[in-house]
Amino acid sequence: MIVAKDKKKIVEWSLLTFALVGTICVAVLYGFLYHKAQSALSPKKSIIGDWVEQNVAHYAAMTIEIRKNAIVIHGHTVTTDYDFDGVYLSYEVGGIEYKYKMADNSNTEMKLITPSYYNPVYRLSGKYKNNIR
Incomplete structure (x- = not known):
């Protein structure tokens, strides 16, 4: 037993x-x-293009070019590894994480949320022009 x-x-x-x-x-x-x-x-291809900083003088506006496999700023590739989940775009450069939040559902505007000392708004140049016609 x-x-x-x-x-x-x-x-x-x-x-x-x-x-x-x-x-x-x-x-x-x-x-x-x-x-x-x-x-x-939430494919990355929906955010591919030139993102132009808004509400600054045209000569001072920063442009971020998002490519399929890289992010380019001022003609220099800053990273080849970035994440986009449909709402947030994030990447790391020099140990600093940059995180942007999409401001609309059509992914034509995004706002930098970290680092938080300055929170510019960027607009996707070609896609935005097509949406206002």
């Missing part, structure tokens, strides 16, 4: 461990698939 109870306990613990490991694997896989679906639904 004691041996049968011990075998049942071992089987129960084995099944519980198997269920726990399976649940963790499913959760990790779900997270991976969610991230893949999110990037497919």
